[in-house]
Amino acid sequence: MEHLSYIYASFVALIVSTVGTCFIKNKSVAGFSASILSLSSSICLFYPAIDIVIGNKLVEQTIFSLKPLINSSFLLSIDSLSALFLLIISLISFCVSLFSWKYLNAYESHSPIKFYPFLMLLFISSIGVVCIKDILFFIVFWELMTLSSWFLIVFDREKKSAIKGGLQYFIATHVATAFLILASVILYSYSNDFSFTEIKKGFSLLINTQPALAQFILFCIFIAFITKAGVLPFGFWLPNAYPQPPSSASSFFGGVMSKLAVYAILRFFCSVTPITLNSQIWGLIVAVAGTISIFVGTIAALTQDETKRLMSFHAIGQVGYMLLGIGVGIYFININPFLGTVAMVGGLFHVLNNSIYKSLLFLNAGSIFYKTKTTDLNKVEGLIKVMPLAGITALIGSLSIAGVPPFNGFVSKLLIFESSIWSAKQSEVFLLIRIVFIISGIISIFISAVTLASFLKFVNSAFMGKLPDMLEQKRKLPWSMNVPQLMLAFICLFTGLFPLIPLNIVYNAVVASTGISLPEFSSVFTGNIAGADINFCKDCLAGSWFPIFVMIPILILCVIIFSFEKYAQAPKREVQTWYGGKEHLAEEVTYRGHSFYQPFKDMVSFRIGKIQFKGFYPVNLPPIRFSLPKCFLKIFNMDEWLYYPCAKQFSKLAEKLNTIYKYITEKYIIWLIAGSIFVIVLMVYLAGGRI
Structure with missing residues (x-):
């Protein structure tokens, strides 16, 4: 209690x-x-x-x-x-x-x-x-x-x-x-x-x-x-x-x-409805629905130039990853408990990861709006110079959502990828269903690269480049806006570097959700705080990921490069960009967000009839027109048979009252005098002649 x-x-x-x-x-x-x-x-x-x-x-x-x-x-x-x-x-x-x-x-x-x-x-x-x-x-x-x-x-x-x-x-x-x-x-x-x-x-x-x-x-x-x-x-x-x-x-x-x-x-x-062999088909349906959202949502996001709309399409795509993992898990949890467990842990782990970096990225978009009063990637650039913490956290969030190691998105996506493709080894499953899961896994891997491209566009357009002069004197981000972004960025890095800790938490959540006997955590995920091994069957190692061992060499190389740059003291000079002898304004030669991946965006944009598609997503659906019988329309046209008749009667009543008022206005004084005399006489009579 x-x-x-x-x-x-x-x-x-x-x-x-x-x-x-x-x-x-x-x-x-x-x-x-x-x-x-x-x-x-x-x-x-x-x-x-x-x-x-x-x-x-x-x-x-x-x-x-x-x-x-x-x-x-x-x-x-x-x-x-x-x-x-x-x-x-x-x-x-x-x-x-x-x-x-x-x-x-x-x-x-x-x-x-x-x-x-x-x-x-x-x-x-x-x-x-x-x-x-x-x-x-x-x-x-x-x-x-x-x-x-x-x-x-x-x-x-x-x-x-x-x-x-x-x-x-x-x-x-x-x-x-x-x-x-x-x-x-x-x-x-x-x-x-x-x-x-x-x-x-x-x-x-x-x-x-x-x-x-x-x-x-x-x-x-x-x-x-x-x-x-x-x-x-x-x-x-x-x-x-x-x-x-x-x-x-x-x-x-x-x-x-x-x-x-x-x-x-x-x-x-x-949990509410038990997992049975009859519910396997719904695992397949959930996985396929997730794959469609992964593909269409993320491709459509690549075509967006407005930051929050870009994030919204990615929300669709990222939910698809979660449903792919959960769908594979529902389908295989009774057939192959190890595979089903890995898939469901991957899907639910992606829920945890996505809630962190997706919230962070929307807060980054809010920081851009707070600074510039716009979220259009074609109208902003160079913001890392005036809000460096937001720029750094935006880069961390972007790498996390793209599944770049060693950030948290990599681990959950790895589990989803491997569990989808590992289904090819399940000989007791129909070949067509195995092919569907394998294709879903391949699509999800490809879309991760598209996600990375989309957020490189976001970071480059908003935070890199030359800062416009008018933004240099704008208000800085207050600490109350920087702290939440730093907290979420730190969690993205921490859960990516130490995956076994969140994996244990997510595994317990999966056990609670299914209510059935699952393989022990130690038999599915082995390793230590530095990383984890993945097993799709008993004593069958299918993958390992130890991000600390990857991160340490990267940090050492960064320190070496920074040291060379600092102590070499190589001279630097800043000059204006040469535009072939012609004078151009910076705005004329800036590579805006709309220009990123233009050939690819043209390839995935097309028209079918009157419907225009951008990134396989319809952007101008024609209005639906239909007609109904006149007698049917009269029933719902309450203005004609209720409102207007009532209003007409009220108007007539108001006109009559107005006419009466005009006739008696001139006689108000006479009526007041007569009424006063009547009241006085009545009071004298009732008082017996004594006032």
């Missing part, structure tokens, strides 16, 4: 922050109070979460029950999977709050009341989503998360793009929630209870008696969560929604909110 006391304290801190910031109009005061309370909440979350996930514990308590009315209860249940996501939420929520403190000053005409209460509600609902083990209250927190994030998307209501993105997000996510509600109602009708435990029992019976209905339920769950995760084609709304809020909120969207959909997929497909 000690752990739950900390969770309650975290909830209380965020609720106080939500209510308090509703009445604070000063941005600095609101940001400071939100940061302090978010820090308190994060500390209260971190201790129980780290203890539960390391010890692989389970903590449960029923807060209240609705049993007299309906078989549902507010059940808090925290296992290692929930604890892993609580760690992510605690870290990112604090970084986002601290970054927002001064960053929101960039939005001079906007009140903090439109931002902080909804951001705090988003934190509360995210915690609720991973702690609740009752599907009814899960939907309540899921919907609260959707609504609070929608208010953040439409934060800048003066922009048409914010309204458009908010509308697409609102419609898409609520249609997805409708699928989840439908699945929940069907499950309740067979289990007569909303708790995850009872639903699992009911589904186990259902899959044997009515397999078609069971598959339909899994289909509804699949649609509900991949839409929220932004998996294509259901994630069409994401590139239009994520860039709209302030970058700190976008950081939480990309770092946590989209990952909660992956959490829900893992929870529902592996």
Whole structure:
């Protein structure tokens, strides 16, 4: 119960922050109070979460029950999977709050009341989503998360793009929630209870008696969560929604909110509904959906010149990596537990890694906006000269998301690559399915190179080159914006250099999510703090990675090079660039973001009919036109049969009252005098002639 006391304290801190910031109009005061309370909440979350996930514990308590009315209860249940996501939420929520403190000053005409209460509600609902083990209250927190994030998307209501993105997000996510509600109602009708435990029992019976209905339920769950995760084609709304809020909120969207959909997929497909041979097909579907998002999302990102839109497309691609690993794991967990375990650990480890560097990259985009008032890569350059810490952390985040060793993205991608390709050795699996997994692995390897190219464009365009003179005197980044970026960059490097520590944590989360007997951690991942070995079968070493042994020679070489440069004291001179004898402005010869990889972008941009594709992503879908019978339209045209007739009658009544008023206005004085005389006479009469 000690752990739950900390969770309650975290909830209380965020609720106080939500209510308090509703009445604070000063941005600095609101940001400071939100940061302090978010820090308190994060500390209260971190201790129980780290203890539960390391010890692989389970903590449960029923807060209240609705049993007299309906078989549902507010059940808090925290296992290692929930604890892993609580760690992510605690870290990112604090970084986002601290970054927002001064960053929101960039939005001079906007009140903090439109931002902080909804951001705090988003934190509360995210915690609720991973702690609740009752599907009814899960939907309540899921919907609260959707609504609070929608208010953040439409934060800048003066922009048409914010309204458009908010509308697409609102419609898409609520249609997805409708699928989840439908699945929940069907499950309740067979289990007569909303708790995850009872639903699992009911589904186990259902899959044997009515397999078609069971598959339909899994289909509804699949649609509900991949839409929220932004998996294509259901994630069409994401590139239009994520860039709209302030970058700190976008950081939480990309770092946590989209990952909660992956959490829900893992929870529902592996825990709420049991993993059986019948669910193998869904592992294949999840993996294929992930591969499509990896390919289309990342190729489309390469064509983007707006920083936050580029990050949003990469959010789609990175979720694809997670689903590829989880899908391979679901498919093989019963056939080959070693392979299934490695794949699921890889997918979930990528959730952890991506939540760190994706949040960092959105904060980097916010730093660019704070400095330049734009996030267009064609309009910025040389920013590392005025905000070096942001430039260095942006480089670390870019190398991490691209999977460059020794940063954290490399390890999780390595597990996903190897588990996808290792499926070729599984002779008991159909050849076609093995080919699908192998192709998925090859595509994911290729796209990692595309990711690196995309973020080299981002770093080079925004931070390298010559700094415009007008930016030299601009305000510097405050420490409250630099600290979160440094924290996240350090974690990217630390988890990359010491992979066995996070692998152990993620493994416990996988064990908690599946609820089945898996190979021991020491038999799948061996090694020491300096690195890890990967085993796809008993006593079968398939790969090793010891980043410390790679990092030490690199550091030694860097020291040697720096020493030669420092002590050689070679003369340097700076001259203006020679443009062949012609005078050019710097803006005329700058290599802008739009120019990067132009031949490749032209190759993946094409037109089919009236639809233009950029990076295989449609950018100008024609409007859908359809006609309905006139009698049908009249039913919904309430203006004609309700509003206008009522308004007409009210107008007539107003005209009659106006006419009466005109007639009696001249007689007001006479009526007042007559009325006064009548009242006086009446009072004398009642008083018996005595006044």
